[in-house]
Amino acid sequence: MENLKNVAPVEDFNWDAYENGETFVGASHEDLEKAYDSTLNKVNDREVVDGTVIAMNKREVVVNIGYKSDGIIPLNEFRYNADLKIGDKVEVYIENQEDKKGQLILSHKKARAARSWDHVNSALETEEIVKGFIKCRTKGGMIVDVFGIEAFLPGSQIDVKPIRDYDVFVGKTMEFKVVKINQEFKNVVVSHKALIEAELEQQKKEIIGKLEKGQVLEGTVKNITSYGVFIDLGGVDGLVHITDLSWGRVSDPKEVVELDQKLNVVILDFDDEKKRIALGLKQLTPHPWDALSTELKVGDKVEGRVVVMADYGAFIEIAPGVEGLIHVSEMSWSQHLRSAQDFMKVGDTVEAIVLTLDRDERKMSLGIKQLKQDPWETIAEKYPVGSKHVAKVRNFTNFGVFVEIEEGVDGLIHISDLSWTKKVKHPSEFTTIGADIDVQVLEIDKDNRRLSLGHKQLEENPWDVFETIFTVGSVHEGTIIEMLDKGAVITLPYGVEGFATPKHLVKEDGSQAQLDEKLDFKVIEFNKDAKRIILSHSRIFEDVAKAEEKAEKKAATSKKASPKKEESAPAITNQTASTTLGDIDALAALKEQMEEADKK
Secondary structure, eight states: OTTOOOOOOOTTOOHHHHHTTOOOOSSOHHHHHHHHHHTSOOOOTTOEEEEEEEEEOSSEEEEEOSSSSOEEEEGGGGTTOTTOOTTOEEEEEEEESOOTTSOEEEEHHHHHHHHHHHHHHHHHHHTOEEEEEEEEEETTEEEEEETTEEEEEEGGGSOSSOOSOGGGGTTOEEEEEEEEEETTTTEEEEESHHHHHHHHHHHHHHHHHTOOTTOEEEEEEEEEOSSEEEEESSSSEEEEEGGGTOSSOOSOGGGTOOTTOEEEEEEEEEOTTSOSEEEESGGGSOOGGGGSOTTOOTTOEEEEEEEEEETTEEEEEEETTEEEEEEGGGSOSOOSOOOGGGTOOTTOEEEEEEEEEETTTTEEEEESGGGSOOGGGGHHHHSOTTOEEEEEEEEEETTEEEEEEETTEEEEEEGGGSOSSOOOSSGGGTOOTTOEEEEEEEEEETTTTEEEEESGGGSOOTHHHHHHHSOTTOEEEEEEEEEETTEEEEEOGGGOEEEEOGGGGBOTTSOBOOTTOEEEEEEEEEETTTTEEEEESHHHHHHHHHHHHHHHHHHHHHHHTOOOHHHHHHHHHHHHHHSOGGGHHHHHHHHHHHHHHHHO
16 A cells, blocks of 8 residues: 555546546637648649548449548549559549538549640650550550540550450550650550560560571561561561472462461571571471482373463472473474463362473473374374364464364365365355364375365365356356456356456446346356356357358358358358357347348
């Protein structure tokens, strides 16, 4: 008890207030409230202030701004920042200090919008790395939320390598660099690629500095084009040209490699600055010609695939990287100028005979016509002189028609051997290219690989018959079908044609015969060998006149000798016998004249 000290009570303690629950003394309630308020931040509605995240759940974020109450903000306003955590400083916009429930109403979205333009301009000037939320795709790139502003991220600025699937980036938060701002239109362009280029540039310098021709490196297929494949060697790109992908022909690089494939390549060449690097893939494997069978020789039969077509021939791949040329002249025994496309096309599988083989030059020529017998070896047996065949018209010349009886067997029908009767000026008047025509073998020229053929020889020579019909002096009806400087062509019966000079076209009234006019013509010359008939219209009435004159002279001579009437008859008979059939009408008229004279 000795340790206990008497403690005197506070003289001015207000026990009544204590009993009433009031624990503060010496100050009024109002004073205490004022003192408390002075410890809080002064805030105003519609003001942007900084706050601290003090709590968060799946839907809301609680932010303390040093005010008497905390504000609650929906979590989706922070979706651009997936790394948000308790203790982070955030900017907020005070919408209302107290709502009906006494709650402080804040907005992070509005705070960002209020300060966004200042932030984005500052980021451009200081090259600050900013975070952005990729909202959606758009033409040519993506829309990114940066400081609440919708910025444009070009597709080429997403990564250093080409992007094949843009959709995988939607909804992601990434770091960006502001690269361009259009103040007038409030447009902002950002880049993610710019952030990694600096680092890659350093890697690139290190790789390029170590490059050597012949060096083998591992790379990744970055891009495939129609002309080759770009390989990422670890920050530096090289190109494998399509011709260096495989020893064989490659029509599409996708046949050999695929995107993101890892493979070894060899450095073939690069420029002085090592900006263009040529790579090779096929060079890592032996050349196929070196692996070609040593037993392959000229005359052997091989099989291959047509890989390239040209007018002059086709390239056949008999093994990957081993090709031979079939020249168009080795595709058929025919001598006609033709294109290789007439015989085969790319992708066809063909058999051929090895004609030449040069392993040092890695060249080979092939032939397919050698798989068939040369038809000219047995030409005399298969197409003897006098034999008849059907040929196809291939070409025309002024002097005849070139035909083909079978592939490799050609012949010429001379224009004079087309028809016995028709004078053909050009073969196109008689037949057409591609048409079939009956022929007879007239002559075999084995050295020049050509047959002399005839068409008219398949019919009897009508000139043997014409010789008995169109005798000299006979008269026939004809039609003028063509007028020439030297005369006219006249068509006669049986389809035969004759010719008359201008002086033989004069009619009895002195006028000249015209085109398409139908008249009687007298044959004044017939040449069977030359197949020529010379005609005259004027000779008909001229001969009649001569006969009359001759008869008158004879009658006058008979009167002087006082001949008997009975004796005059033989003279007329002899006169008739010496004239042609065409003069009969004239003689009949003459006889009537003579009888009238006797009566007088």
